[in-house]
Amino acid sequence: MTVLTAYFDPTLWRDWFGAGVDQLGHTTFWFAVGQIVFINALLSGDNALVIAMACRGLPPRQRRWGLILGAGLAALLRIIFTVLLASVLTLPYLKLIGGAGLLYIAAKLLVPEAPDRNEIEAVAHLWRAVAVIVVADIIMSFDNVVAIAAAARGDYVLLAIGLAISIPLLFAGAALIAALLDRYPVLIWLGSALLGWIAGETIATDTAVVSRLAPLGDTALRQVEFAGAAAGAALAVAVGGLWQRLRDSRAHMRGAQDGTKTVLISKFFQIWAIHR
Numbered sequence: 001m002t003v004l005t006a007y008f009d010p011t012l013w014r015d016w017f018g019a020g021v022d023q024l025g026h027t028t029f030w031f032a033v034g035q036i037v038f039i040n041a042l043l044s045g046d047n048a049l050v051i052a053m054a055c056r057g058l059p060p061r062q063r064r065w066g067l068i069l070g071a072g073l074a075a076l077l078r079i080i081f082t083v084l085l086a087s088v089l090t091l092p093y094l095k096l097i098g099g100a101g102l103l104y105i106a107a108k109l110l111v112p113e114a115p116d117r118n119e120i121e122a123v124a125h126l127w128r129a130v131a132v133i134v135v136a137d138i139i140m141s142f143d144n145v146v147a148i149a150a151a152a153r154g155d156y157v158l159l160a161i162g163l164a165i166s167i168p169l170l171f172a173g174a175a176l177i178a179a180l181l182d183r184y185p186v187l188i189w190l191g192s193a194l195l196g197w198i199a200g201e202t203i204a205t206d207t208a209v210v211s212r213l214a215p216l217g218d219t220a221l222r223q224v225e226f227a228g229a230a231a232g233a234a235l236a237v238a239v240g241g242l243w244q245r246l247r248d249s250r251a252h253m254r255g256a257q258d259g260t261k262t263v264l265i266s267k268f269f270q271i272w273a274i275h276r
Contacts, residue, residue, distance in 0.1 A: 036162025039148055041169050046198055047074045048173035049191050050136040053109040054129040055174075056181050056188070062126040063178065070133040071171040075163040077134070078148060081141050092208035098139040099203035103236055105136050106195035110188065110240030111247055140198060192240050193233040200232020201225055 051074070055066035109132070148159065181187050203209070204225040213221055 032158055033162045033165065036148055036159065037165050037169070041166060044074070044166065044170050044173065046140050046194065047137055048170055048177055049194065050105070050109075050140070051133050051170070051174035052177035052181055053188065053191050053195075054132045054136075056178055058125055058129060062123070066126055066129045066133075067171055067174050067178065069130050070137075071167050071174060073130070073134055074137045074170055075167045077137050078141055078163050079160055081138070092211070093206060095202045095206035096208065099199045099201075099206070099232070102136060102139045102199035102202060103196060103232060103239075105132055106192045106199060106232075106236035107240035107243055108132070109195070110192050110237075111244050136195070139202065189237060189240075192236050196233040196236025197229045198232070199236065201229040203232065204228030 051067060051070035055063045055070065058066055148163070177191075181191070204227070209224070210221060213224055
């Protein structure tokens with residue numbers, strides 16, 4: 001806790017900012033910025049997929065805001081994770097819990113939201129989508145921050161500039177994927193399987209799991225990682241498919257009940273009109 005408190009010391013932030021500003025005129029600084037942008041672009045495919053899938057059911061205006069907020073928050077979370085939380089990424093059971101959460105999100109994204117009936121519902125869906133993006137990005141950033149932190153070499157102004165430049169790339173990637181999901185709905189299932197794969201891989205590489213399997217050797221660890229990833233992909237698609245079928249079944253039953261009520265009311269008024 002003391003270590004985290006030290007990061008909120010204004011003097012520390014002033015020193016970091018001053019050191020970063022002093023480097024703005026150096027070629028090596030901008031070369032490092034390019035490295036961070038490139039690394040983040042390579043590692044952000046899954047983030048762009050989550051943003052696109054979470055926003056796909058929103059109306060056009062809310063979808064645009066969802067993509068913008070999702071991309072901005074993804075970059076902001078990378079900065080926070082790299083500066084404050086990199087030291088806790090090796091804690092046991094952290095990835096296990098995060099992977100389970102990502103499995104839930106992978107399955108949930110297969111279940112479409114009900115159509116918006118008014119502006120209030122549309123806004124509610126927007127913030128629900130943003131919340132899903134934030135949670136998923138936190139989980140998927142566990143490994144990504146290690147590579148980004150290595151490129152930043154402790155310079156947090158460099159880190160912030162590099163990730164800020166990455167926001168348009170992430171936004172463009174999410175917008176492109178969203179357009180593809182609209183045109184080819186089967187990709188939604190592939191996207192859910194990919195997120196499930198990442199979730200299973202995250203669980204299999206948790207410190208608690210690795211420490212217990214370490215005596216079996218590196219080959220066994222790789223096999224467990226692959227098996228966990230494959231199981232995660234299959235589980236996400238299976239649970240998401242059953243969830244979607246259950247929701248469609250309930251919607252069909254409600255529609256049938258509403259139709260029956262409408263017929264009964266119509267018959268009542270017909271009989272009433274005849275006997276009047």
